[in-house]
Amino acid sequence: MRGRRFLLRLVLVLLAGFPLVAFGGDFYIARPFIREHFRVGPGLLRAFPRVLAQDKHTDRILVKFKPDISEQAIHLAAKAYQVVDCRETALGIQSWRIPLSLSLEEAIFALSRNPDVEYAEPDYKLTVQTIPDDPYFKYQYALLNYRQEIGEAGSPRGYMRADMKAIEGWQETTGNSMVTVAVIDTGVDFSHPDLKRNILPGGRDFVFGDLDPSDDHGHGTYVCGIIAADTNNREGVAGITWNCSILPIKGISAAGEGYTSWVIEAIVWATNWGVDIINLSVGASEVSRALEEAIHYAWQRDILLVSCAGNHNRQVAYPAAYEDVMAVAGTDYLDHRSAFSNFGPQIEVAAPATRIYVCFPTWGVEEGARPYGFISGTSLSCAFISGFASLIKSAKPWLTAKEIRNIIRFSADDVNAIDHPGWDRYLGYGRANLEKALVPIKLK
Numbered sequence: 001m002r003g004r005r006f007l008l009r010l011v012l013v014l015l016a017g018f019p020l021v022a023f024g025g026d027f028y029i030a031r032p033f034i035r036e037h038f039r040v041g042p043g044l045l046r047a048f049p050r051v052l053a054q055d056k057h058t059d060r061i062l063v064k065f066k067p068d069i070s071e072q073a074i075h076l077a078a079k080a081y082q083v084v085d086c087r088e089t090a091l092g093i094q095s096w097r098i099p100l101s102l103s104l105e106e107a108i109f110a111l112s113r114n115p116d117v118e119y120a121e122p123d124y125k126l127t128v129q130t131i132p133d134d135p136y137f138k139y140q141y142a143l144l145n146y147r148q149e150i151g152e153a154g155s156p157r158g159y160m161r162a163d164m165k166a167i168e169g170w171q172e173t174t175g176n177s178m179v180t181v182a183v184i185d186t187g188v189d190f191s192h193p194d195l196k197r198n199i200l201p202g203g204r205d206f207v208f209g210d211l212d213p214s215d216d217h218g219h220g221t222y223v224c225g226i227i228a229a230d231t232n233n234r235e236g237v238a239g240i241t242w243n244c245s246i247l248p249i250k251g252i253s254a255a256g257e258g259y260t261s262w263v264i265e266a267i268v269w270a271t272n273w274g275v276d277i278i279n280l281s282v283g284a285s286e287v288s289r290a291l292e293e294a295i296h297y298a299w300q301r302d303i304l305l306v307s308c309a310g311n312h313n314r315q316v317a318y319p320a321a322y323e324d325v326m327a328v329a330g331t332d333y334l335d336h337r338s339a340f341s342n343f344g345p346q347i348e349v350a351a352p353a354t355r356i357y358v359c360f361p362t363w364g365v366e367e368g369a370r371p372y373g374f375i376s377g378t379s380l381s382c383a384f385i386s387g388f389a390s391l392i393k394s395a396k397p398w399l400t401a402k403e404i405r406n407i408i409r410f411s412a413d414d415v416n417a418i419d420h421p422g423w424d425r426y427l428g429y430g431r432a433n434l435e436k437a438l439v440p441i442k443l444k
Helices: 002-016 031-038 071-080 104-112 219-228 260-273 289-300 378-395 401-410 434-438
Strands: 060-065 085-088 093-097 117-122 125-128 180-185 245-250 257-259 277-280 304-308 326-331 347-352 356-359 372-376
Touching: 060 071, 060 104, 060 260, 060 289, 071 093, 093 260, 104 117, 117 289, 125 260, 180 219, 180 260, 180 378, 219 245, 219 356, 219 378, 245 260, 257 260, 260 277, 260 289, 277 378, 289 304, 304 378, 304 401, 326 378, 347 378, 347 401, 378 401, 378 434
Parallel strands: 180 245, 180 277, 277 304, 304 326, 326 347
Antiparallel strands: 060 093, 060 117, 085 093, 125 257, 356 372
């Protein structure tokens, strides 16, 4: 049995290493190719690079065929691999679930030798970036910090005006409903009393493949509430934008993770829909050419993409680490870097991430309890910056994504200037400041 499995793997490797040509249902294999690869000897499979040998928590691969390869050839390649499930995502990228008889690294190694294939890589799972914290407190120091207790009685106090200067920024604009932020996350709780007004209908669910992006995890509801909770309505919390619109897109499952292919589809769909900003409060440690391609697709079409640095006090996670994405680090109520916030050369700006009071899904709280509570994580700082960007776009709709990105960076407060003056790898240009970005300079 072991010998038969070895033989199957060897045949699949050989089949994948050349263009598949079908004649009456049979495959024609060029002899020079066979001779070339048989010179490798019986140790071919044992010689696979083991960079992918660690557990990547995925059973799927992403395959990008070259543009001139026909659908029939792609179908034959999938058949040769005995692909269990073949799903075409956006931008012509295939997501394949491979059979149990073939390992992830064997399939990728074989496909990488196929001249018809542009690239092959694991269809990694991205995860939401949140650290749970204690619930129930009504003050939002991120928007206005006046040394209040950050929590119940006896909790630590904030530092005076260690906030994003939202009160001052709102004097210029509270947002425009024509500006839309796509939130690619776990969905949203449509029944939440503080979210009904600014959530658009017509979102998408790329996890289940339907038109109902309802939140079955909670993370997406946190993020949507930070960006655009109904404000000045005597209910719950204030969103950083009062009036901008949220387009909810579900690309992350109830388990808090989602395949890269789901997020790729969500990015391309949101781009084609015509959003202004895409919020990606998700992260992974692995590079994906396919995901970077989708991000570049959106950036080239003048969409600002914002993502979180990550919560592991190490190098910046992806997709925040990609060049076309604005990477956001986290701060706390004292204007210090959140201890968990990732860091690196990609960091552009920071926003509050520690003990943030957010909207909880109504189905996730006990009967009679208010659907709000505390959580921490750079997902939240990312959401603040997406909302901030929507305010700038509302005030000056002619600005490009690149110009908005620069305004956010260059108007930030350099709150760690004593230890790290100017731009630094921990907080970038500093903690975001709405007043500097939005309020015109008054000449004396």
